[in-house]
Amino acid sequence: MKHLIIYCHPNPDSFNNAIVDAFIGSLKTEGHEVVVRDLYAMRFDPVLKASDFEALREGNTPTDIKTEQEHVKWADAFTMVYPIWWTGLPALIKGYIDRVFSYGFAYAYGENGDINKLLSGKKGLIINTHGTPSEIYSRTGMYDGLKMTSDTGIYEFCGIKPVGHIFFGSVPRIDDDARKQMLEEVKGKAISLFE
Numbered sequence: 697m698k699h700l701i702i703y704c705h706p707n708p709d710s711f712n713n714a715i716v717d718a719f720i721g722s723l724k725t726e727g728h729e730v731v732v733r734d735l736y737a738m739r740f741d742p743v744l745k746a747s748d749f750e751a752l753r754e755g756n757t758p759t760d761i762k763t764e765q766e767h768v769k770w771a772d773a774f775t776m777v778y779p780i781w782w783t784g785l786p787a788l789i790k791g792y793i794d795r796v797f798s799y800g801f802a803y804a805y806g807e808n809g810d811i812n813k814l815l816s817g818k819k820g821l822i823i824n825t826h827g828t829p830s831e832i833y834s835r836t837g838m839y840d841g842l843k844m845t846s847d848t849g850i851y852e853f854c855g856i857k858p859v860g861h862i863f864f865g866s867v868p869r870i871d872d873d874a875r876k877q878m879l880e881e882v883k884g885k886a887i888s889l890f891e
Contacts, residue, residue, distance in 0.1 A: 721798025742791020
């Protein structure tokens with residue numbers, strides 16, 4: 697299986713980076729091809745501009761968007777790894793979705809106003825970390841809200857089948873043993889969700 701990982705964290709020594717490394721290791725052990733797009737390392741421009749709309753409408757997709765769309769087209773499976781900031785996606789990964797998952801590439805409207813899901817046939821996973829204890833996010837409905845926004849509002853809207861959404865809470869305050877258990881969960885999911 698061809699697997700694309702979209703990774704978004706400004707600190708190369710973050711736990712999110714350890715998650716990506718563990719995930720890649722398990723995928724490769726199972727024979728998957730893996731491509732990682734590290735948005736900070738790439739200095740990806742997240743700002744959707746009026747000129748982007750004009751270029752896309754004219755069929756002249758800007759080069760940076762076209763490059764990412766080629767990666768998305770190539771992939772059978774798609775995983776986003778990022779922290780939850782202010783109960784949502786970091787601006788950089790939101791901007792990636794805004795620019796790359798464009799009209800005519802990820803979705804379009806049919807004659808009757810229905811949505812044509814142009815990325816159908818792909819699988820999608822999201823792995824998030826956050827500082828708030830998991831019990832609070834669970835109790836307040838935050839996990840349900842995040843799943844609705846990302847799994848349904850992004851993946852399903854474009855036809856990507858969500859196969860899981862993993863949340864790791866209290867990450868800045870837990871010990872190394874707890875982090876190791878989380879990484880083992882990541883490794884196991886890489887195998888079980890993408891057979």
